[in-house]
Amino acid sequence: MNAATSAENNQADLADVARVLAGDAQAFEGIVRRWQGPLINMAWRYCRDRGRAEEMAQEAFLRAWRGLSCWRRESSFSTWLFALAANVYRSELKRFPTETLPLEAAPEPAGLATQLHEIEERGQHEVLRRAVLALPLRYREPVVLFYFHEMDLAAAARTMGMPEGTLKARLSRARALLRQRFPRLEDERGARKVFTLETGKEAAR
Amino acid sequence: MNRAKTNRSEDERARSEMEIDHILATEEELLPSSGFVSAVMDRVRQEAALPAPPPFPWLKAIPILLLASGGIVWSAVEMVRIGLPGLDLTALGQSAQSWLTNPLPPLSALQVRSLEQAGWVALALGTSLVSWLLSRRMAGRGGLL
Numbered sequence: 001m002n003a004a005t006s007a008e009n010n011q012a013d014l015a016d017v018a019r020v021l022a023g024d025a026q027a028f029e030g031i032v033r034r035w036q037g038p039l040i041n042m043a044w045r046y047c048r049d050r051g052r053a054e055e056m057a058q059e060a061f062l063r064a065w066r067g068l069s070c071w072r073r074e075s076s077f078s079t080w081l082f083a084l085a086a087n088v089y090r091s092e093l094k095r096f097p098t099e100t101l102p103l104e105a106a107p108e109p110a111g112l113a114t115q116l117h118e119i120e121e122r123g124q125h126e127v128l129r130r131a132v133l134a135l136p137l138r139y140r141e142p143v144v145l146f147y148f149h150e151m152d153l154a155a156a157a158r159t160m161g162m163p164e165g166t167l168k169a170r171l172s173r174a175r176a177l178l179r180q181r182f183p184r185l186e187d188e189r190g191a192r193k194v195f196t197l198e199t200g201k202e203a204a205r
Numbered sequence: 206m207n208r209a210k211t212n213r214s215e216d217e218r219a220r221s222e223m224e225i226d227h228i229l230a231t232e233e234e235l236l237p238s239s240g241f242v243s244a245v246m247d248r249v250r251q252e253a254a255l256p257a258p259p260p261f262p263w264l265k266a267i268p269i270l271l272l273a274s275g276g277i278v279w280s281a282v283e284m285v286r287i288g289l290p291g292l293d294l295t296a297l298g299q300s301a302q303s304w305l306t307n308p309l310p311p312l313s314a315l316q317v318r319s320l321e322q323a324g325w326v327a328l329a330l331g332t333s334l335v336s337w338l339l340s341r342r343m344a345g346r347g348g349l350l
């Protein structure tokens with residue numbers, strides 16, 4: 001999201017919040033329309049289940065509606081909304097955890113030759129994304145939010161309400177755990193380059 | 206040789222991290238389903254239509270809370286008194302006064318025990334108060350405090 005859009009959204013949020021607090025419930029629709037995409041995508045990264053992501057996002061909007069008067073305008077509306085949504089998603093997933101394999105059980109292709117085809121056929125990247133859900137909670141959430149915020153460490157730290165240094169340390173540990181589980185990741189990148197040179201088909205990737 | 210090995214493993218680590226970044230950062234965006242906004246707004250309207258919850262009756266609650274805390278303090282004093290029949294509270298008050306004038310008075314084992322018990326009671330009361338304040342803060346309610 002660029003700075004101009006962000007400023008426009010902020011203005012629109014302020015106006016809508018003021019209207020809602022003045023008693024116009026319908027004004028909340030503007031907020032839902034603007035933030036439905038980000039909140040659903042954030043929930044998706046937490047659970048990787050589309051239906052559940054929408055339910056969790058709906059719950060987050062309802063909590064935002066109920067707690068709108070608690071937003072103290074110390075941070076932007078989006079920062080407040082993301083932090084609230086993260087709290088909702090965290091507690092929802094504590095109540096009803098997603099079914100995930102343990103990290104050690106996440107499959108990895110046996111060899112490079114088959115790996116290349118499996119990347120094509122079965123979306124091997126999805127395996128790594130799902131493996132994130134098998135990380136311990138203290139490492140999982142920093143990973144989810146860091147990549148959701150397009151690798152903006154400060155934004156992820158604000159959403160988690162955590163110092164940037166702590167978040168950075170947890171990210172580093174999470175990456176180390178993923179590297180241990182998927183030791184051939186660097187090979188995959190190398191193999192993809194070779195594949196590109198040989199076939200010329202993969203240049204668009 | 207060792208340095209070369211270390212450099213190679215550092216390179217591998219960096220490449221691996223780049224790959225993790227690449228995979229996790231490039232995720233296809235989900236589009237919200239067409240009925241999402243109306244589903245949320247239906248629930249919002251339902252909630253808006255409900256009558257506002259009545260405000261907490263602080264005027265009635267404050268005397269009750271004061272009475273209850275008075276009762277707790279009285280029970281604590283009674284418990285100390287009954288538990289330690291040999292202990293004279295007036296004497297305890299006097300010793301507390303002398304404690305203020307003389308910072309290091311010699312305390313008997315009995316006095317130490319009774320002070321310890323009173324300390325536990327105070328700690329329990331303090332913990333209850335803190336947990337009450339925290340629960341109000343977490344629930345995002347304003348009000349008295």
